[in-house]
Amino acid sequence: NAGVTxxxxxxxxxxxxxxxxxxxxxxxxxxxxWYRQDPGMGLRLIYYSASEGTTDKGEVPNGYNVSRLNKRExxxxxxxxxxxxxxxxxxxxxxxxxxxxxxxxxxxxxx
Amino acid sequence: xxxxxxxEGPVTLSEEAFLTINCTYTATGYPSLFWYxxxxxxxxxxxxxATKADDKGSNKGFEATYRKETTSFHLEKGSVQVSDxxxxxxxxxxxxxxxxxxxxxxxxxxxx
Numbered sequence: 369n370a371g372v373t374x375x376x377x378x379x380x381x382x383x384x385x386x387x388x389x390x391x392x393x394x395x396x397x398x399x400x401x402w403y404r405q406d407p408g409m410g411l412r413l414i415y416y417s418a419s420e421g422t423t424d425k426g427e428v429p430n431g432y433n434v435s436r437l438n439k440r441e442x443x444x445x446x447x448x449x450x451x452x453x454x455x456x457x458x459x460x461x462x463x464x465x466x467x468x469x470x471x472x473x474x475x476x477x478x479x
Numbered sequence: 480x481x482x483x484x485x486x487e488g489p490v491t492l493s494e495e496a497f498l499t500i501n502c503t504y505t506a507t508g509y510p511s512l513f514w515y516x517x518x519x520x521x522x523x524x525x526x527x528x529a530t531k532a533d534d535k536g537s538n539k540g541f542e543a544t545y546r547k548e549t550t551s552f553h554l555e556k557g558s559v560q561v562s563d564x565x566x567x568x569x570x571x572x573x574x575x576x577x578x579x580x581x582x583x584x585x586x587x588x589x590x591x
Contacts, residue, residue: 401579408583409583410581410582410584412581460522467525467528468525468570470523
């Protein structure tokens with residue numbers, strides 16, 4: 369049982385480049401989330417998807433887009449990366465009766 | 480809006496010392512409260528939870544009691560080990576669990 373799988377684990381981008389962070393869960397959870405983790409600021413919610421076909425903004429959505437491709441997959445796209453988006457990104461999923469499950473994160477550096 | 484405030488770290492303790500990490504919250508209604516732990520290079524894992532006032536969550540020697548009167552959910556452990564060194568996050572979620580709000584995290588260093 370893999371849980372929540374994120375790819376890639378590490379990425380370096382130049383300012384203005386685009387990329388998509390992938391996330392997949394195999395627990396049949398309805399809800400999926402993207403967080404960013406910055407020193408001293410904890411986890412901040414970027415976007416979430418309460419169910420397949422729906423997405424909503426979190427606390428810090430600017431500069432990001434998401435796609436809930438199907439029940440398993442929830443991707444995060446940076447259209448034009450900025451140094452302020454240097455962070456560790458975590459995907460998570462949740463289903464009724466279970467705790468929030470996290471992936472191991474993607475460490476992104478934008479130069 | 481809903482929010483969680485926890486004590487800043489790092490907290491450095493000797494092995495077998497008593498641990499308290501303070502957490503207070505602001506929320507409407509009756510949220511569920513959680514403690515998550517993050518080991519180096521990993522994602523967060525649920526440590527314990529409490530879903531209503533006066534509930535005590537416990538796991539691996541850690542405990543936390545949901546105190547509605549003081550809006551607190553402090554994490555305690557009677558005797559810490561080196562293996563407890565990690566970052567600890569307090570979190571809350573409202574009844575529909577569509578959003579989880581996290582504190583800023585407290586890093587714990589336990590020295591042998």
